[in-house]
Amino acid sequence: MRTTRRKLLAGAGAIGATAYLSKYGIRGAKAQEPVRIGGQGALSGAHADYGRQIQMGATLAIEEINEQGGILGRPVELNFLDEELRPDVATRNARVQVDDWGADFLVGVDSSGSALAMGPVLAELDRICVFTHAGTHRLTEELVAGQGIQQIFRASAPVYQESILAAHLFAQREDITRWANIGADYEYGHANWALFKQTLQQLRPDVEFVAEAWAPFHTIDFSGHVSSVLAANPHAVYSTPWGGEAVSLLRSALVMGAFNQLEAWWQAMGASVDVLEGISGQIDQFNGKLWATGRYIFNWSEEETRDLNAAFNAAFQERWGRFPNYSAECTYSAVYSLKQAAEAAGSTDTAEVIEAMEGMSVKTPAGVRNYRAEDHQAVYTVPAGRVAKLDDYPMPVVGEDLFIEDPKEYYRWPPFEALEY
């Protein structure tokens, strides 16, 4: 048979029509177009558990929501990528998820550097990203309140949680007047130490800051950091490395006698489940001097949401066989926040959802979250406290001498003053 030009064209037309129908017609008739959520977090390396927990939290929320009929009656789909703690990778992921995959919303992101880099890209793509771990105050203070990038929201507590709250907690300790810092040598750690120093100095002019050591991502050995700050004879150490690096650092500190020499050790995000699991075997050797907080701790929620938290804990453990870390809870709550906002707006349109979400209040496992209109930061309470082994849990938890403050006290409020560091 001879193939004529006309037949070829007719064939091509038929294929095109079928493709068109399957994309917009036939499939659309069978099922509603899904709501697509693009997630990302660190999935490899010493911080891999945070990304994994973000993925677990998002997956659980989406499974529950789909069982209840989806968002606006539409099924929800998740696409999840590794951000590798690298700003270039994180922005590329966002572009791929929105442009190629058609994401309606984005969630997640572990690194503060990655989050800051994504800001302008979100404005360009005009998609909302609800950040669920990256902690730098600049994300909401500068990019949202300052530059007006409305597409940024944050469900997780920012660095106020571990720096200002810690300063309030330790301002009460008359016995501690010499502080040293082992800082994460990137945006997160520097912002943390600056806020802590600024707050504590105002409350306690007698306190001195005697030594600093900085550890970048992928630090191989922390013993040099520990020994150099201990040499300055501090009373307490303020420490911001996280994940596996926090475990490694705490092990070095233990064998170098830090918990005999010091009065207290503040492990900023020490309430993270991976850190608690990692130090579980040595908990007795900390002599009750290890203090920490998190962006959520699974063993505490405010009165109003206590049952919700218990249900979330049970569902999470049944689904994943682990305790939920804060990055999981924050992402779980971010997905529910998006659902509530989209349904209030009656649409998944970016501008309409932003409007619905500003000032919105959501009941979540951690507590009631209020998204501040000025900077899109969720405001909610998480306690700080002493890390201890309690009978109810297989690993240590932030469970003794809980220090609970109203976020009105320890969040920064607009208008924001830029912080020098």
Place this chain on the structure above:
Amino acid sequence: MEIYLYQGLIGLTYSMYLWLLAAGLSIAFGVLGILNFSHGALFMLGAYLAFTFYGVLGLNFWLAVLLSALSVAVLGAVLERFFLRQIYNLDLPFQLLLTFGFVLVFDDLVKMAWGGMFMIPPMPPFLSGSVPIFGRPFPMYNLFILFVGVAVAVGIWLLFDKTWWGRKVRAAAWNREMGGMLGLNVPGLYMVVFMLAAGLAALGGALSIPMRPVTPGLGTAMIIQAFIVAVIGGLGNLRGAFVGAIVVGMLTVYSTMLFPLFELFLPYVVMAAVLLLRPQGLLGGR
């Protein structure tokens, strides 16, 4: 004064870590002429295997370290026999491509086998104590690493400089064809040398597990440091690697203490200076 001496001793421990890693890298380059990018991945595999033997199967720590080094040495034999042997005569970029390919393969295999989550076993009890040195508790674990580093240095020196086998290896490294004509089993020697290099990488990884979480990609952070050490000391020169490790270790811990914001930067500056002023490395020029 004592605080600086103490810090120096901590730095020496870090140097010995770097030395264990750079030793294998230098042996592979010095003898086989292979710039082995996957050396860090072999370090990582050593750590994972030791974690499995010690932390999961509950074997004795020493046995776990030994088994892990031997297993990776056997893997090294396979890599040498079936892959590296094919590319000895090709240009350097082919070696880099192949060995970098190994890095990606091993990273993903490790993720499949052990998952992406970091793991850290309990500290072996005999390594968890400390002894007072310069008025402060110095960790037993660090002392132990110091001891192993020096022991490996002496062992390698004896092996290459004082044994008949070492003499044959040096002959083969000097001139591969001539060695073969004189009746040396050059391919066999090369395989054993690469096994030794791989085993050393794994030894470093295995010994690191009481203090450092085991994660995929662990090798990437390590290999960069090892390359800095090797370049400063002179690529392929074992004594140079030892000196380079001490230089980088000391620079790192003293800058952590004295110039905390330049900790990252100083080893690179020194590497750049060495490359500019003495490109063959401090002890290079073989």
